[in-house]
Amino acid sequence: MLKGHQTWVFETKPTIIASAAIGGPYEAKGPLASDFDLLHGDIRLGQDSYEKAEQKLQEQACETAIKKAKMKKEDVQFLLSGDLINQIVPSSFSARTLSIPFLGLYGACSTSMEGLSLASLLIESKFAKNALVCVSSHNAASEKQYRYPTEYGSQKPPTAQWTVTGSGAALLSDQGEGPKVTASTIGRVIDMGLTDPFNMGAAMAPAAVDTLEAHFRDLDRDPSYYDLIATGDLGRVGHRIAGDLLKKHGLNIPEEILTDCGILIYNEDQPVVMAGGSGCGCCAVTTFGHFLNRMRKKELRKILVVATGALLSPMSFQQKESIPSVAHAVSIEI
Amino acid sequence: MSIKKKKKLTPTQQEYQQFAQEREPKRPILKNCVKAFVVGGIICTFGQVLQMFFIKYFHFSQENAGNPATAVLIILTVLLTGLGVFDHIAQFAGAGTVIPITGFANTIASASIEHRTEGYVLGVGGNMFKLAGPVIVYGVFSAFVVTLVVISFRALGVM
Numbered sequence: 001m002l003k004g005h006q007t008w009v010f011e012t013k014p015t016i017i018a019s020a021a022i023g024g025p026y027e028a029k030g031p032l033a034s035d036f037d038l039l040h041g042d043i044r045l046g047q048d049s050y051e052k053a054e055q056k057l058q059e060q061a062c063e064t065a066i067k068k069a070k071m072k073k074e075d076v077q078f079l080l081s082g083d084l085i086n087q088i089v090p091s092s093f094s095a096r097t098l099s100i101p102f103l104g105l106y107g108a109c110s111t112s113m114e115g116l117s118l119a120s121l122l123i124e125s126k127f128a129k130n131a132l133v134c135v136s137s138h139n140a141a142s143e144k145q146y147r148y149p150t151e152y153g154s155q156k157p158p159t160a161q162w163t164v165t166g167s168g169a170a171l172l173s174d175q176g177e178g179p180k181v182t183a184s185t186i187g188r189v190i191d192m193g194l195t196d197p198f199n200m201g202a203a204m205a206p207a208a209v210d211t212l213e214a215h216f217r218d219l220d221r222d223p224s225y226y227d228l229i230a231t232g233d234l235g236r237v238g239h240r241i242a243g244d245l246l247k248k249h250g251l252n253i254p255e256e257i258l259t260d261c262g263i264l265i266y267n268e269d270q271p272v273v274m275a276g277g278s279g280c281g282c283c284a285v286t287t288f289g290h291f292l293n294r295m296r297k298k299e300l301r302k303i304l305v306v307a308t309g310a311l312l313s314p315m316s317f318q319q320k321e322s323i324p325s326v327a328h329a330v331s332i333e334i
Numbered sequence: 335m336s337i338k339k340k341k342k343l344t345p346t347q348q349e350y351q352q353f354a355q356e357r358e359p360k361r362p363i364l365k366n367c368v369k370a371f372v373v374g375g376i377i378c379t380f381g382q383v384l385q386m387f388f389i390k391y392f393h394f395s396q397e398n399a400g401n402p403a404t405a406v407l408i409i410l411t412v413l414l415t416g417l418g419v420f421d422h423i424a425q426f427a428g429a430g431t432v433i434p435i436t437g438f439a440n441t442i443a444s445a446s447i448e449h450r451t452e453g454y455v456l457g458v459g460g461n462m463f464k465l466a467g468p469v470i471v472y473g474v475f476s477a478f479v480v481t482l483v484v485i486s487f488r489a490l491g492v493m
Contacts, residue, residue: 051451150448152445153415154424155429158361192350193342193351194351202354202357205354237359245353
């Protein structure tokens with residue numbers, strides 16, 4: 001049901017009956033390692049290309065989630081997945097392997113919550129009984145496409161972020177036990193004219209703030225309603241900007257409940273990580289792994305995840321276009 | 335940022351950019367310069383040692399000894415790139431590894447490795463000079479311009 005301008009409230013409360021998180025070698029060294037279902041030591045996952053490795057990540061995430069729910073893939077009506085690679089081939093190719101009816105998504109790093117919102121909509125409208133959301137990113141595959149070759153020796157500024165190698169999947173159902181999706185706010189595309197692809201946090205922070213404001217306005221809710229509010233991949237730089245911007249806009253979110261997946265996923269002293277994690281996989285593995293695990297342990301009861309995406313392409317950046325951003329917020333409760 | 339670029343931005347955008355800039359960590363320029371100087375200096379000293387080595391033991395002339403010394407540096411860079419170490423050194427050293435021949439060798443090696451999956455012709459062949467290409471194009475072009483200037487000066491009898 002639509003509430004306010006841009007928020008959906010799910011009355012049937014679609015349930016996340018199972019979720020999975022698969023990670024790579026850098027994620028294994030991070031503080032959330034124990035929340036992953038599977039961690040790979042080899043960034044190629046034994047495949048002959050990074051793109052195939054990303055496909056494998058998605059397949060493993062989907063298969064693990066289905067297995068955890070004690071289901072067969074035939075029980076899942078729709079698969080909604082996305083990633084960052086050109087024409088989202090890792091998603092399409094893993095959907096070929098899984099042979100579940102497939103809807104491909106692209107929302108850059110906001111895809112995880114875009115997918116979760118749409119899957120919830122499918123369940124709410126009774127157009128699906130079970131729907132699977134899967135999102136992935138691969139550090140080397142993204143670097144290759146968006147920036148320089150992985151082995152190229154360039155010095156990254158302290159605002160740069162490290163793309164997460166990982167895939168997260170969530171299986172939603174109209175019945176069963178588990179955390180429930182209660183509402184989601186679809187964000188507008190915000191462009192503050194920033195052009196530096198090595199500073200995505202600053203480009204995406206205004207989108208996160210805009211969506212958060214819309215969420216609390218539409219639902220007439222106070223931020224203290226949530227135990228945790230997490231942005232997707234603003235990193236340390238964007239997180240600080242977003243926090244101050246929220247205060248400036250008069251939305252007071254207590255500092256202890258406002259966090260960011262890009263900060264949580266890596267240790268501060270991990271080399272090359274710089275300002276934190278980014279990529280579709282960042283928000284997906286943190287939410288579908290870490291946060292949902294904490295909810296199942298009843299450490300968290302109500303969370304709001306705001307996945308932020310920078311909608312640039314390697315070409316748009318070269319043509320001196322600015323970086324527009326979008327953010328989608330999903331509220332999960334148990 | 336240039337004034338021209340700033341004019342296109344709305345006041346809100348300008349205000350936000352100012353707001354964001356105040357909260358961003360700055361590039362540690364001085365620290366980077368020192369690191370670049372030290373690492374670049376070490377590489378060049380090593381190059382000099384190589385040059386003297388070739389003069390002393392292989393009887394190269396002072397002028398020709400630069401070539402095998404450069405070749406050794408290129409081979410070492412390519413090896414380190416292939417082993418996945420060079421990018422970590424470069425993150426520390428910055429311009430220190432970019433400016434000497436090591437930077438140039440790394441651009442070619444890294445692009446070749448990266449695009450190996452697309453085949454030897456379109457992948458390696460087509461992308462090898464992806465990053466090095468502009469250096470060659472503008473390097474050759476500026477050499478051409480400089481030559482023209484020198485020739486005209488000579489024709490005028492200045493030099």
